[in-house]
Amino acid sequence: MTYPAIEINHLRKGFGSGRKKNQALSNLSLSIQPGEVFGFLGPNGAGKSTTIKLLLHFLKPDHGSLHILGKAVGQEEFRHRIGYLSEFPVFYDHLTAGETLLLSGRLSGMTRQAIDQRIPMLLERMNLTEAADRRVGGFSKGMKQRLGMANALVHDPAVLIFDEPMSGLDPVGRHQIKGLIAELKQEGKTIFFSSHILSDIEALCDRIGIIHKGVLLYSGGLRDFLVAGVGLEESFVQIIEEADRASFA
Amino acid sequence: MQALRKIWFLALSTCTEGIRHRALWAIVCMAALLTMANLGVTTLYSWDLGKVSVEFGLSAVAFTGLLLVFFLGMKILADDLERSRIFMLLSRPVSIWQYLTGKFIGLAMILLLATIILGLSAALSMRYVLWLYAAFVPPDFSWLTCVMALVCQWLSLVVVLALSVLCFSFARQPFVALLLAVSSYLVGQNMELLRRVVVENPQAGALAGQEQLVVALSWIFPNLSLFDKKYEAAYGMAFSGQEFVLLCLYAISYSALLLYLATLLFRRKELA
Ligand SMILES: Nc1ncnc2c1ncn2[C@@H]1O[C@H](COP(=O)(O)OP(=O)(O)OP(=O)(O)O)[C@@H](O)[C@H]1O
Ligand SMILES: [Mg+2]
Numbered sequence: 166m167t168y169p170a171i172e173i174n175h176l177r178k179g180f181g182s183g184r185k186k187n188q189a190l191s192n193l194s195l196s197i198q199p200g201e202v203f204g205f206l207g208p209n210g211a212g213k214s215t216t217i218k219l220l221l222h223f224l225k226p227d228h229g230s231l232h233i234l235g236k237a238v239g240q241e242e243f244r245h246r247i248g249y250l251s252e253f254p255v256f257y258d259h260l261t262a263g264e265t266l267l268l269s270g271r272l273s274g275m276t277r278q279a280i281d282q283r284i285p286m287l288l289e290r291m292n293l294t295e296a297a298d299r300r301v302g303g304f305s306k307g308m309k310q311r312l313g314m315a316n317a318l319v320h321d322p323a324v325l326i327f328d329e330p331m332s333g334l335d336p337v338g339r340h341q342i343k344g345l346i347a348e349l350k351q352e353g354k355t356i357f358f359s360s361h362i363l364s365d366i367e368a369l370c371d372r373i374g375i376i377h378k379g380v381l382l383y384s385g386g387l388r389d390f391l392v393a394g395v396g397l398e399e400s401f402v403q404i405i406e407e408a409d410r411a412s413f414a
Numbered sequence: 415m416q417a418l419r420k421i422w423f424l425a426l427s428t429c430t431e432g433i434r435h436r437a438l439w440a441i442v443c444m445a446a447l448l449t450m451a452n453l454g455v456t457t458l459y460s461w462d463l464g465k466v467s468v469e470f471g472l473s474a475v476a477f478t479g480l481l482l483v484f485f486l487g488m489k490i491l492a493d494d495l496e497r498s499r500i501f502m503l504l505s506r507p508v509s510i511w512q513y514l515t516g517k518f519i520g521l522a523m524i525l526l527l528a529t530i531i532l533g534l535s536a537a538l539s540m541r542y543v544l545w546l547y548a549a550f551v552p553p554d555f556s557w558l559t560c561v562m563a564l565v566c567q568w569l570s571l572v573v574v575l576a577l578s579v580l581c582f583s584f585a586r587q588p589f590v591a592l593l594l595a596v597s598s599y600l601v602g603q604n605m606e607l608l609r610r611v612v613v614e615n616p617q618a619g620a621l622a623g624q625e626q627l628v629v630a631l632s633w634i635f636p637n638l639s640l641f642d643k644k645y646e647a648a649y650g651m652a653f654s655g656q657e658f659v660l661l662c663l664y665a666i667s668y669s670a671l672l673l674y675l676a677t678l679l680f681r682r683k684e685l686a
Contacts, residue, residue: 218685221501221504221505223501223504223684223685224684224685225684242507244505244506244507244508245506245507247505249501249505251498251501251502251505253498254502255497255498255499255501255502256499256502257427257431257499258431259430259431259434259435260427260430260431264427264430268423268424268427269502269506271419271420271423272420272423272424272503272506272507272508273506273507274416274507300434316502320506
């Protein structure tokens with residue numbers, strides 16, 4: 166029996182309590198199959214990062230369940246099989262890039278030998294070879310982002326969860342990440358990522374989910390979403406505006 | 415086995431991170447200078463030079479250790495949460511107790527290193543004073559007792575560190591955690607005094623007749639004054655190996671308990 170790579174059922178999450186309660190997610194359900202590239206879009210504050218933090222059990226859901234590769238999040242161990250890139254990757258400032266990756270590999274249960282083989286390759290792939298022995302504290306935003314990517318891939322996980330992988334990157338870096346995601350897809354990895362860059366989503370994704378104010382407006386094939394003749398951007402703006410109008414009415 | 419390895423890697427990286435921090439070396443250098451001030455301060459006293467020197471040296475180590483726990487240690491812990499550095503670690507198969515224990519051991523190793531460096535510099539200055547004023551060397555003075563006193567000093571820092579980890583696991587703001595840790599340190603420091611006042615003095619005011627309460631409190635808050643062996647070292651008083659072992663056991667079991675509680679509290683925490 167094969168499980169969906171990621172399965173989210175009737176997820177609800179609010180911050181604060183009483184009258185100040187802010188419902189960040191209401192009744193979100195999603196299912197992502199193995200080998201799929203899934204793009205998660207939505208305006209600022211829609212609840213994308215919240216969903217991702219719930220998937221990693223950094224936040225606890227108010228209601229609903231999450232499963233990754235058939236394992237219940239928060240109850241069973243699955244983290245050796247996922248790679249995570251956070252929205253704002255932060256590392257230990259005084260460790261070097263190489264040491265950071267070494268620590269991550271070790272914590273993921275890799276052997277020293279496997280790590281030593283993998284790190285130079287990843288650094289090379291992310292254009293960080295020269296920076297390998299420099300302390301991360303001195304890295305630029307884009308360099309940290311690329312190190313974050315290497316960090317997510319160090320243990321060669323089956324499922325990748327990226328929160329805005331392209332943010333802070335120069336055009337060359339973005340192009341590289343796009344190439345990387347395409348390559349990972351070729352290898353049969355499942356990729357769940359959020360992004361504001363619609364052209365990237367259009368180029369990479371099989372399926373997309375659109376979330377607005379914590380409500381899932383659409384989830385399904387990318388092709389089916391595109392209204393005939395209009396691009397992703399128009400369709401996206403249209404569905405958000407419609408939702409806003411509906412909520413005012 | 416796997417769990418222990420992970421804890422070790424976490425400890426090692428925490429230790430590396432701390433050692434490369436400029437704050438650590440600033441504090442340690444200041445303190446080393448302070449212990450050297452021993453040479454100046456002791457000459458102000460015309461009697462008991464030797465004792466003053468030994469007490470002064472050990473106090474400098476204790477004070478520096480506290481600075482390190484409250485500033486460097488708490489900063490490293492706070493940054494993990496504040497700057498969500500913890501995501502990098504907890505997105506891997508690392509459980510909360512492994513994370514907290516790893517951090518704790520790493521920081522304890524930094525404290526040990528600082529204690530050794532400062533112990534050496536204090537010993538040098540003490541050695542010099544005792545050599546200069548040989549007449550004032552406390553009778554029965556023993557370096558072994560000094561080393562044991564130093565180890566006790568470190569143990570008390572380790573307990574304070576465990577206390578800080580606990581404070582972090584439930585306070586939302588790092589500042590609140592710092593405040594809580596400092597105040598429980600102060601309570602712990604004066605616990606023995608309070609206990610003695612209440613138990614030995616029938617007219618102890620509001621706490622009179624509350625011996626049980628006070629004894630209970632002295633068990634809840636760490637009895638840090640037990641670790642204070644400066645006096646014994648300065649006066650060359652006997653300090654039995656048995657007492658030393660008991661103190662070690664007390665520090666270890668108390669810290670383990672605090673870390674366990676911290677784990678329970680931390681599990682319920684939202685990390686965002
Ligand atoms: N720790 C928190 N405490 C309180 N509210 C929060 C917290 N984290 C998120 N929120 C709220 O939850 C909602 C969703 O935020 P989230 O970060 O998931 O948005 P996002 O879709 O990732 O936006 P962006 O595109 O800007 O990254 C927002 O209204 C935000 O204010
Ligand atoms: Mg976000």
